[in-house]
Amino acid sequence: MGKQSVEMCRNGQGLQPFIMQRADPFIARYDGMYYFTATVPEYDRIELRAARSIEELPAAAPRVVWRRHASGIMSRNVWAPELHKIDGKFYIYFAAGASNNKWKIRPYVLACEGDPLTGEWREAGALQAHEADEFSFTDFSLDMTVFEHNGAHYCIWAEKVGQRFGISNLYIARMLSPVKLGSVQVLLTTPDYDWERVGFWVNEGPAVLKKNGKIFVTYSASATGPEYCLGMLSADENADLLDPRVWQKRRYPVLATQTDKGIYGPGHNSFCVDGNGRDVLVFHARTTDKLLTQDPLDDPNRHAFILPFDFDEKGEPVFCL
Numbered sequence: 001m002g003k004q005s006v007e008m009c010r011n012g013q014g015l016q017p018f019i020m021q022r023a024d025p026f027i028a029r030y031d032g033m034y035y036f037t038a039t040v041p042e043y044d045r046i047e048l049r050a051a052r053s054i055e056e057l058p059a060a061a062p063r064v065v066w067r068r069h070a071s072g073i074m075s076r077n078v079w080a081p082e083l084h085k086i087d088g089k090f091y092i093y094f095a096a097g098a099s100n101n102k103w104k105i106r107p108y109v110l111a112c113e114g115d116p117l118t119g120e121w122r123e124a125g126a127l128q129a130h131e132a133d134e135f136s137f138t139d140f141s142l143d144m145t146v147f148e149h150n151g152a153h154y155c156i157w158a159e160k161v162g163q164r165f166g167i168s169n170l171y172i173a174r175m176l177s178p179v180k181l182g183s184v185q186v187l188l189t190t191p192d193y194d195w196e197r198v199g200f201w202v203n204e205g206p207a208v209l210k211k212n213g214k215i216f217v218t219y220s221a222s223a224t225g226p227e228y229c230l231g232m233l234s235a236d237e238n239a240d241l242l243d244p245r246v247w248q249k250r251r252y253p254v255l256a257t258q259t260d261k262g263i264y265g266p267g268h269n270s271f272c273v274d275g276n277g278r279d280v281l282v283f284h285a286r287t288t289d290k291l292l293t294q295d296p297l298d299d300p301n302r303h304a305f306i307l308p309f310d311f312d313e314k315g316e317p318v319f320c321l
Helices: 003-010 054-059
Strands: 023-030 033-039 045-051 063-067 076-086 089-098 101-112 122-126 141-149 152-161 167-177 186-189 203-211 214-221 229-236 264-273 279-286 303-308
Touching: 023 076, 023 279, 023 303, 033 054, 033 076, 045 054, 045 076, 045 089, 063 101, 076 101, 076 141, 089 141, 141 203, 152 203, 167 203, 186 229, 214 264
Parallel strands: 023 264, 101 141, 203 264, 229 264
Antiparallel strands: 023 033, 033 045, 045 063, 076 089, 089 101, 101 122, 141 152, 152 167, 167 186, 203 214, 214 229, 264 279, 279 303
16 A cells, blocks of 8 residues: 555544445446345345435335245345346346255346336346356355446356355356356456455455456455455456456455454445445445354344545555545
């Protein structure tokens, strides 16, 4: 971090939760409306709320657009929904497990041709791999995000090697359609550093920011308690995004627990622009390091936060709590 970045963070202010008990928060803006979705503590449904401004989202009434199946696939661990508009239609990407194995988690898609808050959502099925790739989504796969670049759509997601307690990597692929990959998956990053290996070896929860001639990908690392934190990759916007050699990985996390600010385990973020045109980081965190349950995933107290941020002299984002 350069001198300017250090000075920027010295002036940071403490934060308060934006929406309580909502993990993996995602905000998108379409047609003058802001839409918010997130993982609910019960892991049983997908909610969507909308408002004219980010500030109005906490008071907006959530609409349940989909509920988990009673059994079979898509019946357990409904996690990390994201709303995206592709070719004029709305899609929600999310992950879910099965009743016979809640850790058999896969990415699924919902589709809506009308207004996302009032229209009818239908199941578009599991995301389909490329025909030449027999490995995509064959293991624990989740946290898919989608972005457009130079006329093509790409997706990035987390996938574990070795089932639930294996190593979680990030992969990237080009999309053929909103429900199918158009290329084989490419390994983007694996947990290389000590701060990515606390509790579990994890890279997950990718989020994409296009700014200043670069593409930034933040991601979450380690287990989901106070050790959770954000790392970051970047690539030149003119590079071949499916070439892993063009991506540079930060040596240290860009956002981590700060006990003096009362922020513990910040992670799984999204990006948006507020009504004043300022970039904001939308992330979840805990307000204490004391967990109510042995498994952090069973503790509902991961809250959504909003953090405006600026850029340093190199044009890279600086996240100051």
